[in-house]
Amino acid sequence: MAHAHASNVKRIWTVFFILSVITIVEVVLGIIRPEWSMAMVIGMKLLNWIFIILTLVKAYYIAWAFMHLEGEKGSFRWSIVLPLIILVPYLAALLLTEGHYIHEVMKQGFVSWDF
Amino acid sequence: MEATVTTATEGKVWGGGNKPLNASYGKMMIWYFILSDALTFSGFLAAYGLTRFKFIDSWPIADEVFNHFPFLHGVDAPMYYVALMTFILIFSSVTMVLAVDAGHQMKKSKVAWYMFFTVIGGLIFLGSQAWEWKNFIQGTYGAVETKGGQILQFVDAGTGERLALSDFAVPGSEAKQGVNANGMSAQVEEAEHIYAVQDIVDGFNTHQNVLLRTERLDEHGHKTLLTREQSAEKLKNAVHVVEGANLIRNEYGNTQFADFFFFITGFHGFHVFTGVVLNVIIFFNVILGTYEKRKSYEMVEKVGLYWHFVDLVWVFVFTFFYLV
Numbered sequence: 210m211a212h213a214h215a216s217n218v219k220r221i222w223t224v225f226f227i228l229s230v231i232t233i234v235e236v237v238l239g240i241i242r243p244e245w246s247m248a249m250v251i252g253m254k255l256l257n258w259i260f261i262i263l264t265l266v267k268a269y270y271i272a273w274a275f276m277h278l279e280g281e282k283g284s285f286r287w288s289i290v291l292p293l294i295i296l297v298p299y300l301a302a303l304l305l306t307e308g309h310y311i312h313e314v315m316k317q318g319f320v321s322w323d324f
Numbered sequence: 325m326e327a328t329v330t331t332a333t334e335g336k337v338w339g340g341g342n343k344p345l346n347a348s349y350g351k352m353m354i355w356y357f358i359l360s361d362a363l364t365f366s367g368f369l370a371a372y373g374l375t376r377f378k379f380i381d382s383w384p385i386a387d388e389v390f391n392h393f394p395f396l397h398g399v400d401a402p403m404y405y406v407a408l409m410t411f412i413l414i415f416s417s418v419t420m421v422l423a424v425d426a427g428h429q430m431k432k433s434k435v436a437w438y439m440f441f442t443v444i445g446g447l448i449f450l451g452s453q454a455w456e457w458k459n460f461i462q463g464t465y466g467a468v469e470t471k472g473g474q475i476l477q478f479v480d481a482g483t484g485e486r487l488a489l490s491d492f493a494v495p496g497s498e499a500k501q502g503v504n505a506n507g508m509s510a511q512v513e514e515a516e517h518i519y520a521v522q523d524i525v526d527g528f529n530t531h532q533n534v535l536l537r538t539e540r541l542d543e544h545g546h547k548t549l550l551t552r553e554q555s556a557e558k559l560k561n562a563v564h565v566v567e568g569a570n571l572i573r574n575e576y577g578n579t580q581f582a583d584f585f586f587f588i589t590g591f592h593g594f595h596v597f598t599g600v601v602l603n604v605i606i607f608f609n610v611i612l613g614t615y616e617k618r619k620s621y622e623m624v625e626k627v628g629l630y631w632h633f634v635d636l637v638w639v640f641v642f643t644f645f646y647l648v
Contacts, residue, residue: 264643285345308377324472
């Protein structure tokens with residue numbers, strides 16, 4: 210981080226504005242649930258993909274601007290972010306596939322769960 | 325730390341004035357703590373995802389569960405309150421980063437004020453979460469549970485609106501039995517406000533407009549509404565009356581929905597609480613001039629990182645619990 214100590218106030222408010230707009234868009238989409246967004250894309254509703262992508266955009270702004278990762282040395286920044294980018298999708302993919310499998314077994318098995 | 329550095333390695337480690345990866349010791353360690361904590365939360369949310377995929381065709385609809393807003397009784401306000409909570413937390417993140425910024429410029433009173441606002445934001449968020457929990461635990465409509473653990477909810481055939489138990493059933497048949505059995509009045513008084521399964525069946529039989537709704541989601545993502553005959557048949561399987569939520573059963577649907585709600589929002593709330601405590605400590609240190617004497621407000625920056633992380637986690641909890 211450069212130690213010029215220039216004020217970042219303008220950048221902070223810009224990021225706040227971006228985060229607010231994204232949150233408002235999410236809430237509006239969540240309430241309306243437009244018909245076009247119900248289309249299935251790679252095993253999930255388009256709307257859910259939109260929510261997840263918008264969330265990652267928010268996470269990027271919070272980590273890079275508010276937590277000031279953008280000002281850290283590249284090696285330090287990636288020593289934090291890279292483990293998450295590798296491990297979290299890996300864990301999520303395994304568990305979601307497993308959850309889907311259990312669902313199929315319960316649905317197609319010979320045991321009735323609804324009585 | 326200085327005492328351990330006595331050899332020629334001086335100047336190559338933190339204690340010798342050098343900073344590996346150009347980060348101070350404390351800052352690097354809070355970042356690696358955040359990394360491990362982020363993995364913990366990822367584990368919880370991934371487990372939530374597994375359970376949700378397991379019950380993909382019967383999971384409760386968040387819009388129907390979280391639809392309260394303060395002072396708006398009986399008004400269907402899906403998600404407005406959680407959205408407001410999200411704003412409060414993001415805004416307290418903004419005041420926190422403004423405090424860090426003021427710290428870089430060594431402006432003591434500005435840092436103190438921004439820390440103060442951050443603490444207030446955190447307290448409002450905690451209060452809101454308590455209110456959410458209260459609504460969730462108390463419940464709104466009530467339901468019955470079948471032998472197989474399925475939740476059945478009640479709907480008005482005319483309007484299609486949800487019906488509360490009190491809209492059609494009268495509590496207290498158990499209480500009357502209680503009088504006959506032992507005549508203990510205190511127990512009876514309590515039991516007079518509690519529904520027995522028989523009360524619900526009686527209410528259903530005397531009100532022709534009552535229909536049942538199962539957990540199952542149809543192809544449009546709505547809960548399946550039964551006909552009057554199907555409802556009567558289904559109601560025979562009822563073994564519990566459920567009002568509100570606990571860790572064993574809840575009126576919204578799947579048991580694990582409430583379990584994950586309590587556990588994940590509870591664990592996040594505990595983080596917020598910890599963050600508020602840390603912020604208060606730092607706030608007093610700022611006022612006492614500790615960092616002024618130290619000529620560095622880096623401590624504000626470090627608790628700031630933790631506070632932003634708490635905000636970051638909420639962004640994900642908000643998405644996966646309330647939106648998706």
